Amino acid sequence: MRIKRQKRVNKLINFYCNNFGFRKPFQLLIDGTFCHAALKSKFNIQDQLEKYFQGSIKLLTTQCVILETEKLGAAVYGAMLIVKQFAVHKCGHESNPIPAASCLESMIGCDNPNRYILATQDRELQMVSERVAGVPILFIYQKAPTFQELSRITKKVAEDRQRSGFMPTGDEKKGLKAMRRAILGPRPPNLPFRKKKKKKGGPNPLSCKKKKVKPQPQPQRKKKSKQVSE
Numbered sequence: 001m002r003i004k005r006q007k008r009v010n011k012l013i014n015f016y017c018n019n020f021g022f023r024k025p026f027q028l029l030i031d032g033t034f035c036h037a038a039l040k041s042k043f044n045i046q047d048q049l050e051k052y053f054q055g056s057i058k059l060l061t062t063q064c065v066i067l068e069t070e071k072l073g074a075a076v077y078g079a080m081l082i083v084k085q086f087a088v089h090k091c092g093h094e095s096n097p098i099p100a101a102s103c104l105e106s107m108i109g110c111d112n113p114n115r116y117i118l119a120t121q122d123r124e125l126q127m128v129s130e131r132v133a134g135v136p137i138l139f140i141y142q143k144a145p146t147f148q149e150l151s152r153i154t155k156k157v158a159e160d161r162q163r164s165g166f167m168p169t170g171d172e173k174k175g176l177k178a179m180r181r182a183i184l185g186p187r188p189p190n191l192p193f194r195k196k197k198k199k200k201g202g203p204n205p206l207s208c209k210k211k212k213v214k215p216q217p218q219p220q221r222k223k224k225s226k227q228v229s230e
Contacts, residue, residue: 009147016134022115024053025058031100034119034139035079060088061083062104066080105129117137119138
C-alpha cells in the first residue's frame with residue numbers, strides 16, 4: 001500500500017477510535033455485493049483487509065445475507081461460497097428472513113452500538129448508513145479496499161462531542177464554586193441597580209450654524225488738493 005494511502009487510512013481509523021470508541025479487533029459486517037466484487041477483483045478479503053487495517057479483524061455476516069446470495073443462483077455462486085466462510089451474527093430475522101440491505105441496516109440501528117464497519121458495494125445501503133453517525137463504510141475500488149469519506153452527520157456529532165468534552169459537568173461546576181468561596185469568601189449581596197441620570201448638555205456644536213460676520217464699512221480717505229502754482 002502506498003504511503004499516502006496508508007496515512008489516510010490511519011487517519012480515518014484513529015478518527016473513529018477517538019470519537020466513536022472503535023477498538024481492535026475491528027468488526028466488519030459484510031454483504032454479498034462486497035464478496036462478489038472481491039471475487040471479480042481477485043481480492044483475498046481476510047489477508048488483504050488485515051494488512052489494510054494493520055491488525056486483527058472479525059469478518060461477520062448474517063443469515064439474511066447468506067439466504068439472499070443462495071436465491072440469486074449461479075450468477076453469485078462464488079460470492080455465496082465466500083460469504084458462508086464468515087461468522088454469522090444473530091440478526092433476529094431467522095424465522096422470517098428479510099432482504100440483506102434491510103437486515104444490515106437493522107444491525108447498525110440508529111447509533112451503531114456494536115461498532116460495525118460496513119463492507120458493501122450497495123450504493124443505496126451506503127447512503128442510508130451515511131445518515132447514522134459513526135458508521136465507517138468500506139468498498140472495493142480499482143481492486144483495492146477504500147474507506148468512504150466522513151459524512152456530514154459523523155463530522156457534526158464528533159465536533160459536538162469534542163466541544164462538550166471541554167465544558168465542565170454539573171459536579172465540576174459545583175466544585176469550582178466551592179473552591180471560589182473558600183479562596184475569595186462569600187460573594188457580596190447584589191446591590192439594587194440604579195440608572196445614572198444623564199446630564200443635560202448644550203446643543204451639539206457640530207450641528208449649530210456659525211454666525212456670519214458682516215463686513216464693516218471702511219472710512220473713505222480724503223483726497224489731497226493739488227496747489228496750482230501761479
